[in-house]
Amino acid sequence: MKTKNRTTKSSTTKDDLQLIRLNKYxxxxxxxxRRKADELINAGVVKVNKKTVTELGTKIALGDFVTVNGNPIEISHSNVYILLxxxxxxxxxxxxxxxRKTVLDIVKLRDSRIYPVGRLDRNTTGVLLLTNDGDLAxxxxxxxxxxxxxxxxKLDKTLKANDALAISQGVEIEPNVITQPCIVNIDPGDRTKVTLILTEGKNHEVKKIFESVGYTVKSLDRKYYYNLSTKGLKRGEYRFLTRQEIAExxxxxDNNKK
Structure with a gap:
């Protein structure tokens, strides 16, 4: 690990600006x-330049050699944020x-190892974020x-008002697993089309919600993730997020910390 002596507590050298906390790295x-990274550090499975590091808050230089459980890791020089x-x-x-075809067969980046943010079922379409920013993900x-x-x-039959009300208040999708209250909007022109606004992302949640009240989901499209939509993108197309979108x-x- 690289450290730098300081002449005073307030002085900052050029090398200091290139240091990064190990858990963030x-x-x-x-x-x-980051929390899980701290657990790995505490467990003694993280090495920096072949030396085990167990002290939380340790800072390293971007050029240091880091391994976790013996496997080298590295971060790209810049984070990548993609909307597919x-x-x-x-x-x-x-x-x-x-x-089978994966999202990385569509989004192919030569120098960045990216991961999906959450999951969409195989035949669910729409907004999916991918990034190499593990902390934000x-x-x-x-x-x-x-x-x-x-x-x-899109449901197999029209959604009844009492079932829509039940869904909006929360339904049991598994033993002792009840969904959070959500917003349910039925298309007045086609009551088999229903918009759900959720604030959680359990596995197969939307399909399980409708199954719990006797409906089958024929197709499912995620229209928005926060304020991000697929506007301007055909199926299978992607774009990079703007700086403003990333900042938002x-x-x-940060604002939703509790």
């Missing part, structure tokens, strides 16, 4: 969140042992931050 490498209009028949993982998917997700579901996401999770 691990998180930005896309491995785990996910198509059907596509797995939200970085690889698939069955050889963890916050966006954590329930405490209550990120708004807007879905448009960071501000959102």
């Amino acid at each position: 691990i998180a930005e490498a896309g491995l785990v969140s 209009n996910k198509p059907k028949d596509c797995i939200t993982t970085t690889s698939d042992e069955k050889g 963890h916050k966006l998917t954590h329930p405490r931050y209550q990120i708004k997700r807007v879905y448009l579901a 996401l960071r501000k959102l999770v």
